[in-house]
Amino acid sequence: MAIEDVVPVAAATGVVEQVALGLGIAATDAHRLAAVVRELVGEARARETFSGAADPVVVTARRTGSDLTVDVRDRRMPAVGETYSGLMSFRLARLGFVRDLRFSLGDGNLAECVVAVPGRPSWLDTEQIVAPDAAPADDAAIAGTTYRRARPDDAVALTRLTYRCYEYTYVDQRFYSPDVLARALTDGDLRAWVAVDPVGEVVGHQALAADPNGLVPEFSKLMVDPRFRRHGLADVLADRLLSEARDDGLAGAWAECVANHAASQRTVAAAGGTEVGLLLGASPQEVAMAGFEVADEGRRSLVSMYLPLASQGDRVAYLPERLIPIYRRVVSAMGLQREVTDSDVRPSGTSRLQVSTNAEIGRARVSLDNLAPDALQRIAGEVAGMDTS
Structure with a gap:
């Protein structure tokens, strides 16, 4: 469902909570899922729209296998300057409000939160x-x-x-x-x-x-x-x-x-x-x-x-000179074909990250999809936001 900014967030979170309850998810867990979605919608609304347009936030709930996944997507200003791990939604996920929470950037800003759907009671023979x-x-x-x-x-x-x-x-x-x-x-x-x-x-x-x-x-x-x-x-x-x-x-x-x-x-x-x-x-x-x-x-x-498992053909890898010997040993051991160079051409643009957290196993993950000069600063910011010490 698409939610204009004038529509109360509760309209979306209420539907999500009812979907979760309908799938047999416990009331407390359904309420916690709705709380994370509420924060995600609020965070999306806070991003800049283009030319003042009222770009709605789209919330989608789908069941995939054993999971209920709720997507919150907006096509507002790309969240390349945000530290995902500092957002309230991420903090709630770290507390176990949802099992997984993933942020990525592609066709707009996308956040996916996942909870498990309980199985139908089934005894063992x-x-x-x-x-x-x-x-x-x-x-x-x-x-x-x-x-x-x-x-x-x-x-x-x-x-x-x-x-x-x-x-x-x-x-x-x-x-x-x-x-x-x-x-x-x-x-x-x-x-x-x-x-x-x-x-x-x-x-x-x-x-x-x-x-x-x-x-x-x-x-x-x-x-x-x-x-x-x-x-x-x-x-x-x-x-x-x-x-x-x-x-x-x-x-x-x-x-x-x-x-x-x-x-x-x-x-x-x-x-x-x-x-x-x-x-x-x-x-x-x-x-x-x-x-x-x-x-x-x-x-x-x-x-x-x-x-x-299968040949990937020749590919080019760009690494700092000090890391090339280590990289060569790794790819050689795996039988991969790589042309390695230490080109001094600096990357351009803005880094693209995927950030996720899984409270069930106590692990968070940062994946770098696009390398740019701000990569180290972005990654350091995400890691700092995950520090719970």
Whole structure:
């Protein structure tokens, strides 16, 4: 709906709140979503209009998979001078009023806030309960394990697998709600392969998860039933999934492996992945994988890795001279073709950023879509606005 400046903000927030309630979102969460939308509309109205025109703010609510996304867009003066992380809407998102909040600049100024839609109650098949003293899978069970694309009707089995691997700590809440998970598999938000034991139970899973910004997908959601670990299921799942992605022309994928879980790092490396960074303290303390004896005190670090899948052709990279040797080593390890130069031509224009926050995992993100002389100042301003110390 388009809201002229003379229309009270409550007209928009009231509709958004009713939409959320109609989808089964709790009243408190629906009210908090409406509060964030109210701030976003107010922030949009504060921007300069062109030639004094009454440019309306457009609010759109849509359900995508397991999420309710509310977009607030205006085509007023581009918000290139704003520090998104200093806005009241961003502060509310950091407090958990919404799960995700993303700002970007393209066809106008766009803010997207996201909350999860609760799944329809769905019990887990009690016939599939594993006894506490169940023995590890034997050679016959391993030999009889098959691999295939995940289907929507695997959702209940995948939820059971999630509990067995992570108990109640897994970050992606879709995996605790079979109907929501089935929708993600149907809509293509998750492209996954599963391992199935001889009696038909799903005992392994690996996926490519779509990026909300439409960029590189994440190679993630690896789960192997504790009874079936250390038999190479993860390697087979990765090989099948990535081979399919290569055949479809996918350029690459990225992955984040918990630093103290070497097995997941080996799986990505065996598939052709290369370490490209280390994210210190990026994983919430509450997330824990069942069946592993590792230190779980405090937030854990993540090893960032990239998997090139298809040729991207020759490209040019412009870097400061001091960084060229590091960059060459990274792209060489990944087999990428890059012409590297330290051109002294300064970028022009204004930097374009995407800024997002996810209160659920305690992480904020700044992405640079267009480099300009003000980039460092803009990024520093966003980071300073995120400081909660």
